Amino acid sequence: MKTFKHFDAESVDHVLAILARYHGKTALMAGGTDLIGVLKSEILPEYPKIIINLKTIAGMNTIKMVDKECRIGATARLADIAASGLIQKIFPALAAAAESVGSPELRNMGTLGGNLCQDTRCWYYRYPDKMGGRIPCYRKGKGPCHAVKGENRYHAIIGGKKCYAVCPSDMAIALAALDARVKIIGPGGSRLVPILDFYNVLCTILNPDEMVTEVRIPEPGKNTVQAFYKNRPREAVDFAVVSVAVRLERTGDVCKDACIILGAVAPVPYRAVAAEEAVRGRRLHEIHAADAAKAAVKDARPLSQNAYKIEIAKTLVKRALLSF
Numbered sequence: 001m002k003t004f005k006h007f008d009a010e011s012v013d014h015v016l017a018i019l020a021r022y023h024g025k026t027a028l029m030a031g032g033t034d035l036i037g038v039l040k041s042e043i044l045p046e047y048p049k050i051i052i053n054l055k056t057i058a059g060m061n062t063i064k065m066v067d068k069e070c071r072i073g074a075t076a077r078l079a080d081i082a083a084s085g086l087i088q089k090i091f092p093a094l095a096a097a098a099e100s101v102g103s104p105e106l107r108n109m110g111t112l113g114g115n116l117c118q119d120t121r122c123w124y125y126r127y128p129d130k131m132g133g134r135i136p137c138y139r140k141g142k143g144p145c146h147a148v149k150g151e152n153r154y155h156a157i158i159g160g161k162k163c164y165a166v167c168p169s170d171m172a173i174a175l176a177a178l179d180a181r182v183k184i185i186g187p188g189g190s191r192l193v194p195i196l197d198f199y200n201v202l203c204t205i206l207n208p209d210e211m212v213t214e215v216r217i218p219e220p221g222k223n224t225v226q227a228f229y230k231n232r233p234r235e236a237v238d239f240a241v242v243s244v245a246v247r248l249e250r251t252g253d254v255c256k257d258a259c260i261i262l263g264a265v266a267p268v269p270y271r272a273v274a275a276e277e278a279v280r281g282r283r284l285h286e287i288h289a290a291d292a293a294k295a296a297v298k299d300a301r302p303l304s305q306n307a308y309k310i311e312i313a314k315t316l317v318k319r320a321l322l323s324f
């Protein structure tokens with residue numbers, strides 16, 4: 001690796017001061033499970049001169065209920081979220097998503113903020129510089145998306161357009177179904193952004209002088225059910241081929257509201273609005289899971305090698321709806 005200066009952050013204000021002082025030359029680090037790989041492979045031409053360790057900020061790793069809202073600090077570890085009694089009881093879909101990430105080692109080091117902000121896993125984008133030179137592409141600011149005519153079995157089937165890399169974060173999928181918001185702090189103050197608005201097709205909406213400090217999730221109503229399912233090549237240490245998170249709110253046996261999010265099918269978490277419409281207002285025993293599953297992938301336009309993702313997405317949506 002190239003050398004860099006390392007700061008142990010004492011507070012959020014300390015981070016903001018360093019970001020302002022070394023504008024554009026910094027990188028934030030939490031668990032480092034993604035960032036260190038990005039730096040070692042030198043996938044990007046720019047290399048940070050300063051690394052700011054966020055894990056030394058006291059109290060930014062807590063999980064607590066405040067005013068009917070769960071607040072999870074950005075440096076809360078995925079292992080702690082998966083094991084939290086509060087999360088398991090009130091947000092089982094989030095606990096399942098956290099438990100599904102990578103391996104125990106990754107969950108012990110990886111944090112919520114890092115999981116949401118991790119870089120994509122597209123193999124063209126992440127190609128190491130030392131193995132014959134990094135590959136320029138649309139996502140890096142210059143060149144085509146090589147997945148379009150290349151090896152694209154894990155790429156997007158919906159909404160790819162100029163870049164077909166998928167959002168790799170499992171936590172984002174469960175949090176989107178749970179209507180969570182991300183707290184962002186920068187020099188101008190703080191803002192709360194719905195998680196679906198936190199991403200654009202190439203990255204997050206974070207400015208270089210901002211950081212994530214917290215995620216807030218509203219307490220679901222008593223009659224809410226939720227589920228998270230994920231398909232991956234191996235049961236351990238693998239990213240999702242497709243994932244789904246579903247939240248249904250019921251009045252009696254009628255589905256009053258629904259939120260259905262698909263993961264790893266698009267550059268951002270994909271809200272399957274047509275599938276939601278297929279279940280909303282119906283009696284639970286009248287919900288036709290197969291129709292909702294079909295509606296969930298109505299916008300799919302697969303590439304040469306990834307049409308199989310459509311069937312997996314339909315199966316996961318059906319599985320989630322039939323689990324309630």
Ligand SMILES: Cc1cc2nc3c(=O)[nH]c(=O)nc-3n(C[C@H](O)[C@H](O)[C@H](O)COP(=O)(O)OP(=O)(O)OC[C@H]3O[C@@H](n4cnc5c(N)ncnc54)[C@H](O)[C@@H]3O)c2cc1C
Pocket residue numbers: 027028029030031032033034035036054074075100101102103106109110111112113114115116117118119168169170171206210211212213237238239240
């Ligand atoms: C083998 C392997 C398998 C994996 N499998 C999965 C999987 O199945 N599902 C899945 O979702 N993920 C998976 N991952 C990714 C893993 O979850 C992430 O690497 C991890 O969550 C990142 O967290 P971190 O704290 O280590 O982040 P870091 O590596 O420290 O940071 C990642 C990025 O986020 C930025 N960042 C970190 N914290 C903040 C903050 N508070 N505000 C703003 N920016 C911030 C950093 O600057 C960096 O760009 C896998 C990774 C590996 C290596």
